[in-house]
Structure formats: structure tokens, C-alpha cells
Amino acid sequence: MTLRLLRAWIAWLWSGWSAAAGLALLVAGWQLAAERLGPLLLPAPLDAFARLYSLLEAGVLWPEFLVTARRALAGFALALGIGCAAGVLAGISRAGALLARPLVTVLLGMPPIAWLVLALLWLGSGDGTPVFTVCAAALPVVFGATLQGMLTRDTALSAMARAFGLSWRPRVIEVELPHLLAWLFPAATTALGTSWKVAVMAELLTSSDGIGAALADARTQLDMTTALAWVLCVLLALLLVEYGLLEPVKRELERWREVAR
Amino acid sequence: MSLLRIRGFGHRYGARRALAPMDLTLERGESLAVLGPSGCGKSTLLQATAGLLEIGEGTIERGWQNLGMVFQEPRLLAWRSALDNIALGLKARGVRRRERRAAATALGTRLGLSAADLALYPAALSGGMRSRVALARALAIEPDLLLLDEPFAALDIGLRHELEQWLLRECLRLGCTMLMITHSPREALRLADRLLVLGGQPGRPLLALQPALRATDRSERDVLALETALLADTGFRAAFGLPPDERVEATDRAPETAWFQHHCLATPAPDRQAC
Amino acid sequence: MLTLRTAYLQLLRWPLWQCGLRPFFLAGAAVAALYVPAWLAVLGGRLRAPAFPGGVTAWHAHELILGFGLASVIGFSLTAVPEFTSARGFGRRISLGLFALWLGARAAAAAIVLIGVWPLALLQTALCLWLLLVLTRAIWQDPARRQLDLWAALAAVLLAATLCSLDLAIGGVLFADPLAGLRLILHLMLPLIVLKLARISMRVVNRCLEEAGAEPDYLARPPRRHIAALLIVLHALAVLAGAQGVAGWLGLGAGAASLGLLGDWPHTRVLARRWVALLYTLPWLLGLGYLLDGAARLGASIPPSAGLHVLAVGALGQGVFVVFCIAGRMHIGLSPDEGRWLPLAALMLLGAALVRALAGMAGLHALPLWWCAGFLWSSGFALWLWRGGVDLARRRGDGAWGCVGPRAPE
Numbered sequence: 015m016t017l018r019l020l021r022a023w024i025a026w027l028w029s030g031w032s033a034a035a036g037l038a039l040l041v042a043g044w045q046l047a048a049e050r051l052g053p054l055l056l057p058a059p060l061d062a063f064a065r066l067y068s069l070l071e072a073g074v075l076w077p078e079f080l081v082t083a084r085r086a087l088a089g090f091a092l093a094l095g096i097g098c099a100a101g102v103l104a105g106i107s108r109a110g111a112l113l114a115r116p117l118v119t120v121l122l123g124m125p126p127i128a129w130l131v132l133a134l135l136w137l138g139s140g141d142g143t144p145v146f147t148v149c150a151a152a153l154p155v156v157f158g159a160t161l162q163g164m165l166t167r168d169t170a171l172s173a174m175a176r177a178f179g180l181s182w183r184p185r186v187i188e189v190e191l192p193h194l195l196a197w198l199f200p201a202a203t204t205a206l207g208t209s210w211k212v213a214v215m216a217e218l219l220t221s222s223d224g225i226g227a228a229l230a231d232a233r234t235q236l237d238m239t240t241a242l243a244w245v246l247c248v249l250l251a252l253l254l255v256e257y258g259l260l261e262p263v264k265r266e267l268e269r270w271r272e273v274a275r
Numbered sequence: 276m277s278l279l280r281i282r283g284f285g286h287r288y289g290a291r292r293a294l295a296p297m298d299l300t301l302e303r304g305e306s307l308a309v310l311g312p313s314g315c316g317k318s319t320l321l322q323a324t325a326g327l328l329e330i331g332e333g334t335i336e337r338g339w340q341n342l343g344m345v346f347q348e349p350r351l352l353a354w355r356s357a358l359d360n361i362a363l364g365l366k367a368r369g370v371r372r373r374e375r376r377a378a379a380t381a382l383g384t385r386l387g388l389s390a391a392d393l394a395l396y397p398a399a400l401s402g403g404m405r406s407r408v409a410l411a412r413a414l415a416i417e418p419d420l421l422l423l424d425e426p427f428a429a430l431d432i433g434l435r436h437e438l439e440q441w442l443l444r445e446c447l448r449l450g451c452t453m454l455m456i457t458h459s460p461r462e463a464l465r466l467a468d469r470l471l472v473l474g475g476q477p478g479r480p481l482l483a484l485q486p487a488l489r490a491t492d493r494s495e496r497d498v499l500a501l502e503t504a505l506l507a508d509t510g511f512r513a514a515f516g517l518p519p520d521e522r523v524e525a526t527d528r529a530p531e532t533a534w535f536q537h538h539c540l541a542t543p544a545p546d547r548q549a550c
Numbered sequence: 551m552l553t554l555r556t557a558y559l560q561l562l563r564w565p566l567w568q569c570g571l572r573p574f575f576l577a578g579a580a581v582a583a584l585y586v587p588a589w590l591a592v593l594g595g596r597l598r599a600p601a602f603p604g605g606v607t608a609w610h611a612h613e614l615i616l617g618f619g620l621a622s623v624i625g626f627s628l629t630a631v632p633e634f635t636s637a638r639g640f641g642r643r644i645s646l647g648l649f650a651l652w653l654g655a656r657a658a659a660a661a662i663v664l665i666g667v668w669p670l671a672l673l674q675t676a677l678c679l680w681l682l683l684v685l686t687r688a689i690w691q692d693p694a695r696r697q698l699d700l701w702a703a704l705a706a707v708l709l710a711a712t713l714c715s716l717d718l719a720i721g722g723v724l725f726a727d728p729l730a731g732l733r734l735i736l737h738l739m740l741p742l743i744v745l746k747l748a749r750i751s752m753r754v755v756n757r758c759l760e761e762a763g764a765e766p767d768y769l770a771r772p773p774r775r776h777i778a779a780l781l782i783v784l785h786a787l788a789v790l791a792g793a794q795g796v797a798g799w800l801g802l803g804a805g806a807a808s809l810g811l812l813g814d815w816p817h818t819r820v821l822a823r824r825w826v827a828l829l830y831t832l833p834w835l836l837g838l839g840y841l842l843d844g845a846a847r848l849g850a851s852i853p854p855s856a857g858l859h860v861l862a863v864g865a866l867g868q869g870v871f872v873v874f875c876i877a878g879r880m881h882i883g884l885s886p887d888e889g890r891w892l893p894l895a896a897l898m899l900l901g902a903a904l905v906r907a908l909a910g911m912a913g914l915h916a917l918p919l920w921w922c923a924g925f926l927w928s929s930g931f932a933l934w935l936w937r938g939g940v941d942l943a944r945r946r947g948d949g950a951w952g953c954v955g956p957r958a959p960e
Contacts, residue, residue: 028812032807035778036803038800038806039781039800045798173327174344175363177326177342178367188355188363270397
């Protein structure tokens with residue numbers, strides 16, 4: 015089992031070469047634009063990478079990165095917990111679902127920046143504001159997906175499980191949970207990406223530390239290279255988590271969808 | 276005591292009555308097919324027996340320990356391999372993983388599923404293989420009552436025949452009681468010792484038929500002859516809304532009494548003439 | 551007149567012309583075996599440098615790319631295009647005519663000091679345009695037009711070769727440096743390897759899987775090779791435009807996409823089989839070559855010619871060798887060669903590519919490594935000429951004619 019998983023993971027990593035080719039194409043476009051616009055407006059990719067490395071060397075990168083990661087992940091975890099619980103509750107009762115539908119629409123439509131203003135008033139400029147904003151931005155995605163998963167449960171399968179004498183616990187594990195996960199997982203991936211973006215945005219506007227704050231510093235000094243280095247840092251972290259962790263897990267979880275080779 | 280005793284059970288969906296109150300008794304080792312047109316309440320009867328329906332009127336006495344059920348569609352868990360799907364009922368009964376996998380493999384092999392097939396997920400299986408898995412899942416728990424809801428309706432005649440024969444053999448081996456619903460007279464005559472015909476709106480029992488031979492003793496010729504006789508029966512034709520067959524002369528109907536023990540249970544709707 | 555005509559008819563009877571690949575594969579291998587030692591002798595001062603526009607390096611690149619590379623491409627396309635499009639073969643007269651033009655071009659290149667550049671340019675232009683005409687007709691006559699990608703790749707190579715040849719004569723209007731044009735031709739030949747590899751490798755690998763008792767489920771997925779071909783072409787254009795940075799990133803991308811081709815391969819023991827192993831090295835060489843090229847352009851301390859030579863000596867050389875050994879056997883009615891010399895020759899080519907890449911890196915002396923690489927590469931092809939090439943000039947043993955494969959054993 016472990017060996018098979020390891021092999022599948024390596025095969026997956028190897029298939030990342032094609033993704034790397036796509037990224038190289040993107041960077042080549044960046045290079046072309048940089049050569050046209052000049053270093054003041056758009057520094058060349060190599061310069062941004064070099065700046066990123068020098069930030070790492072100087073020991074500036076990790077602390078700021080960890081601060082942002084802490085906020086993003088805390089907000090994401092909160093959103094995941096609350097969203098799942100609320101989604102399941104709303105899905106169990108039809109009344110709850112009816113009540114929650116417009117709520118999801120409103121929450122999804124609410125711009126994160128509006129939450130930020132409110133949070134700044136309520137929670138000040140510590141960790142609370144970014145965590146709250148991240149949570150508020152990611153919550154409706156998780157909640158909506160969970161609710162949708164609950165509403166599309168296959169009653170025929172539940173009936174089958176009951177007929178075969180499965181009590182509620184194995185019935186939840188065998189029948190309901192896999193169905194719910196199939197809905198929740200893609201939503202959680204989206205929510206994680208959102209969490210990163212919103213955390214950086216919240217820091218940019220409210221905090222004195224974290225990647226967002228570093229970006230704000232770079233902007234005030236008109237240091238495009240450093241700003242791009244920080245952007246690269248966020249993107250690299252996102253790519254690493256997405257392609258190194260989430261995507262292989264998703265492939266493993268959804269292996270059953272594959273039709274015969 | 277009887278394995279299944281239904282007393283005065285009837286059912287309404289909202290304001291619409293689907294099934295008029297009816298009685299039904301099933302003895303251990305017997306097999307009964309409930310036959311009827313679509314919408315006559317036969318699925319309701321089966322679901323109530325399986326405990327999937329809240330019972331409003333009447334009582335259902337359940338004398339069995341183990342219930343196996345095969346549905347009209349396979350109803351497999353898409354995220355479990357064929358093997359784990361077969362072993363699902365065993366898992367619910369607390370059988371250890373190794374033992375239940377061994378039992379499921381043995382049963383699957385008897386049904387013509389290779390080890391490679393058993394490792395596949397349902398999405399990768401053909402329709403016929405999915406039906407086999409569903410059938411194996413019901414029999415893996417060695418049920419004393421097996422409920423069948425038109426299980427082979429979507430299969431081609433070759434596959435249907437193969438699975439029917441297999442089912443008869445396994446049921447004989449396990450000594451299980453069988454209650455099936457179907458709208459195919461031939462399937463009913465192949466698998467069931469006796470037949471109950473439902474009809475009308477709301478559904479009610481119209482005919483009870485007891486062929487002379489048990490299902491396991493019938494040859495293919497017997498089944499075909501029985502089907503011909505059944506299709507000539509006025510009461511049966513009325514239950515399915517078939518027009519009376521003018522070609523059937525009174526003289527041709529003579530053998531029918533030799534084939535069936537024939538009980539007329541109720542008068543169908545007034546516009547239909549029967550019994 | 552009469553004697554000339556008899557001589558021509560006599561010549562046409564040679565078994566050499568019955569299949570398009572025969573003369574060109576032989577000629578390609580001969581160039582590989584002779585011109586590289588000649589180039590090394592010129593470098594070492596043992597041979598007088600031949601006169602050539604753009605200097606002696608341009609001569610070296612020109613003769614290997616348009617001598618060795620183009621001969622292999624012509625031989626391959628003359629056989630593969632009728633096979634892939636299920637059309638009739640091209641016939642002896644076309645083989646003979648094209649070969650005469652190619653041979654004339656080699657002679658003209660050697661005699662530039664006497665006759666000038668124009669004869670060379672005109673001969674090569676005629677060669678490329680005639681071939682393009684012949685191939686286009688065959689591919690477009692196929693009602694399904696299945697081989698349009700092959701056509702596009704071949705047309706790009708032939709048009710680039712035409713432009714490059716004419717530019718030599720008119721004195722660098724298009725390409726400031728003849729080497730730029732030659733590099734373009736080389737880079738445009740590599741998508742051919744990517745496209746052709748898929749077809750040959752699926753057949754070979756699945757047959758080997760079947761023989762090993764496994765499921766023949768290797769499928770070279772089109773998107774991967776399309777991405778690789780696209781990035782290789784974009785890189786070639788960026789190199790041509792002189793955009794160093796952009797070409798660097800595109801080189802890295804082309805390398806990654808080439809290595810991505812390996813994702814479809816079955817990573818089991820079947821890779822140890824000789825034909826599978828031979829084909830398996832090609833994406834590696836392409837990937838390595840482009841990664842080195844891209845890294846050098848982005849400022850890594852790698853000699854700029856290292857990547858280019860991994861591509862030319864390694865990917866193109868090994869790719870041509872594989873075609874020589876597989877198509878060059880099958881289309882003369884013989885089963886694949888199982889002799890021990892073959893893996894040896896392949897290893898020599900592989901070694902040549904790696905040694906050539908090392909030259910100039912990490913403070914190693916370039917000249918001895920060049921000598922070593924050149925010796926290995928020429929010897930590899932000389933070995934092929936000796937053990938396999940001679941069969942191309944002989945009659946078929948099975949009594950058949952043309953390019954048909956060996957009869958299946960009864």
C-alpha cells in the first residue's frame with residue numbers, strides 16, 4: 015500500500031514536468047515584457063528570483079512567511095470547521111437548507127475588503143483581523159459545498175445500506191462521508207488558495223508584519239524587484255502545496271472515478 | 276412460525292393510496308413472486324418488508340435474522356472496490372476483514388468475477404459485472420430472506436438466464452426464502468414456487484397461482500408452457516390491462532387448470548372483466 | 551548519348567535505389583564517420599581549413615547539419631511518408647535524382663574555393679524544394695490528412711534549409727551569421743524526433759510488453775508531445791530573434807516538456823530491452839540538452855555550446871541511429887539486428903554526447919574531450935556502416951522489391 019502510494023506520488027511529480035513547461039512559457043512572456051518595459055516598471059524574472067534568494071539568505075523571508083502562513087492557515091482551519099459543521103446542520107433539515115441558501119449567496123457576494131474594514135474596527139491590527147477576514151472569505155465556499163453535498167446525498171444508497179443492516183455510524187462512514195468529501199475537497203482547495211490571497215491582502219492594509227506588510231514596504235520604496243520577489247514567494251508556496259500535496263491526495267481520493275484504462 | 280406475516284398492510288403516498296390493505300404469509304424455504312403492472316404497489320410492499328418504509332396501517336411480523344436485498348439498479352458504493360462492495364453486509368455484521376474478504380472472493384469467483392475484476396471500482400465494471408456484484412453482495416451474508424426488486428430487468432437474455440440459474444442454485448444451497456417483485460411473467464415462473472398477481476389502482480391482490488412443480492424442478496419447456504397458459508388467463512390479462520384474447524378458444528383453455536391451482540382473490544376495477 | 555542512357559538505366563538497376571532510405575542512410579553515416587575526424591583534424595591544425603562563408607565553424611555545422619542531418623531526414627521521410635499515408639512508394643528515379651543533388655551539394659561545398667557558393671546554394675535549394683513538393687503531394691493526397699503535423703515539421707526544416715542555403719550565396723541578408731541559420735535548422739529537426747518517437751516507441755514498447763507477458767498499455771499521449779514540439783519551436787524562434795533571456799526560459803521549458811514525455815513510459819523491467827532502452831534515451835537527451843542550453847543563456851557557468859551539442863550529437867545523433875537500426879533493417883526485408891555491436895555503438899553515441907557536454911565545464915580541458923567525443927561518435931556510425939549499413943547496398947534476401955517489411959514467418 016505504502017509502496018503503491020509512493021510510486022503514484024512519484025509518477026505524479028514526474029507529470030509535473032509538463033506543468034513546469036507551462037510555467038517556463040509564462041516566465042518567458044514575463045521576460046519579454048520586462049525587456050520591453052524596462053526594469054523600473056517590470057524587473058526581469060531572474061532579478062526577482064535573485065532578490066527572493068537574497069531575502070532568504072538575509073533571514074527575512076522565513077519569519078514573514080511563517081507569520082502569513084500562520085494567519086492564512088488559522089483562518090482556513092476556522093472556515094473549514096465552521097463551514098463543515100454549519101453545512102451539515104443546514105443539510106440535515108430542509109428548513110435549514112431553505113434558510114441557508116440566501117445566506118450563502120450574500121456571503122459569497124460580500125467582498126473580503128468589506129470584512130476587512132469591519133474587522134479592523136472590531137479586532138484592531140493584530141492577528142485577529144487577517145484571521146477573521148480569511149475565515150469570512152473562505153467560509154461561504156466551504157459552507158456552500160458542504161450544503162450542496164448534503165443536499166445531493168444518494169437516498170437509494172442509504173436505503174441499500176439500511177437494508178443490509180448498517181447502523182448509523184458505518185452508514186455515515188461508508189456512504190455519506192465519501193460523497194461529502196467529493197464535494198468538499200475541491201471547495202477546500204479553492205478556499206485554501208483564497209485564504210492565501212486574502213491573508214496577504216489583509217496584511218498589506220492592516221498589519222506591520224507578514225508578507226503583505228513587506229509588500230506594502232516595497233511599494234512605498236518603489237522597489238519593484240522586492241515586491242515581485244514577495245509575490246513569487248506567495249506563488250511558489252501555493253504551487254508547492256497545490257501540486258505537491260493537494261493534487262496527489264485528490265487523485266488518490268478520487269481514484270474510483272477512473273473508468274477502465 | 277412463518278418467516279413473514281403481513282396483516283392488513285396498506286400504504287398511502289400523501290393523499291394517493293398506492294396499496295389497498297392486504298395479507299401475505301411466506302413460509303421458510305418458499306419462494307414467492309409478486310407480479311403486477313407498473314404502479315400497482317409492488318415496490319411499496321417490498322420496501323415495507325425490508326423496513327425501508329414507515330408502516331401506517333397493518334402489521335408486518337419479521338421472523339428472519341438476515342436480510343439480503345437486490346435492487347433494480349446495482350446500487351454499489353462507487354468508492355469501494357467490487358470486493359469491498361460484496362463484503363459490505365459482512366462488515367455490518369462485524370466479520371473480520373480477512374474473513375470477509377475471503378468469503379467475498381470465494382463468492383465472486385463462483386459468480387465468474389476474477390481477482391482482477393474484484394479489485395476494480397464499479398465505474399470500471401461493465402453493467403453485467405455490476406449486477407453480479409450486487410447479487411453476490413446480497414448472498415454473501417447467507418440471508419434467510421432474500422428480497423429481489425426486478426434485479427435482472429436491464430440485462431440481456433443470456434446473462435439474465437445465467438444469473439437466474441446461479442441464483443436458484445445458491446438459494447437451494449443456502450435454503451433461503453425468496454420474495455421477488457417483477458413485471459416479467461417468465462422471470463417469475465423461472466424463479467418462484469408460487470405467484471401473486473397485484474393489479475388495479477390502488478393495487479390489490481388479484482390472483483394467486485401455484486404451479487404443480489417447484490421452481491427448481493421446472494425445465495425451460497415447463498416455464499414456456501406455464502407462461503403461455505398464464506398469458507391466456509383472463510384474470511391475468513385483466514390485471515395487466517391486456518385486451519381479452521379472442522383467439523383463445525374455450526377448448527384451448529382446458530389444460531390451464533391442470534397446470535395451475537388457481538385462486539381468484541378479488542374483483543378488479545369494475546371496467547375490467549375478470550374471474 | 552546512347553551510352554549515357556544505357557549507363558543511366560544500368561545505374562537504376564542497382565538495389566540501392568529501390569527504397570528511398572537506402573542511399574541516404576548510407577550517405578548520412580558516411581558523413582558522420584568522415585567529417586567529424588576531418589573537423590577535428592582542422593582544429594588540430596593537421597588539415598588545411600576549407601574555405602567557407604562564415605568561417606570554418608560554419609563549414610563544420612553546415613556539413614553535419616545539411617550533410618548528415620538532412621540526409622537522414624530525407625531518407626526517413628522518403629520511406630515514412632508513403633508508409634504513414636498508406637500511399638505508393640516514390641520510386642527509383644526520385645531516390646536517384648534527390649541523391650544526385652545531395653551528393654552534388656557535398657561536392658560543391660568542398661569546392662567552394664574553385665566555383666564559389668552559388669552552385670552549393672542552388673543544388674541545396676533544388677533538393678529541398680523538390681523533396682517538399684514530393685512529400686506535400688503524398689501527404690495532402692491522403693483523404694484523412696493524418697500526417698499534417700509531420701508535414702509541418704518537415705516543411706519547416708526544408709524551408710529553413712532552403713533559406714539558409716540561398717542566404718549563404720547572397721551574403722547574409724537574412725542571417726547575419728550563417729551559424730544562426732544552421733542552428734535554426736537543427737532546432738527545427740528536433741520536433742521531428744519528438745513526433746516520430748511517439749509512433750515508433752508505441753509500436754516497439756507495446757510489442758516488448760506483450761513479449762514480456764504484460765498488458766501492452768503504453769500510450770504516448772498527444773498533448774505532451776504537442777507541448778514539447780511547441781516549446782522547441784518557440785525556443786528556436788527566440789534564438790533566431792536573439793532574445794537571450796526569453797530563449798533561456800523557453801529552453802528550460804522545452805527541456806521540462808521533453809522530460810515530461812517520459813511520464814507516459816512504463817517504468818518496469820521492459821526498459822532494459824535494447825530497443826526500448828534506445829528510444830528511452832531520446833527524451834532524456836532532448837531534456838538535458840535544452841535544460842543546459844536554457845541555463846547557459848540565463849547566465850549559468852556552462853559553455854554555450856554544451857546544450858547545443860547534447861541536442862545535435864546526442865538527441866539528433868541517437869535519434870538518427872535508432873531510425874537507421876529499426877527502419878533501416880525493416881524496410882530492406884530484415885528482422886531487427888540482435889548483434890552485440892548494436893548496444894556498444896549506441897553507448898558510444900551516448901558517451902560522445904555526455905563527453906561533449908562536459909568539455910569546457912568545471913575547468914576540464916576542452917580539446918581532449920572534443921577529440922574523445924568525436925572519436926566515439928564517428929566510430930559509432932562507422933560500426934553501423936560495417937555491421938548494418940552494407941546490407942543497404944545489397945539485394946533483398948526475401949526476393950521482394952521496394953520498402954516492404956520482412957515477410958512474417960509462416
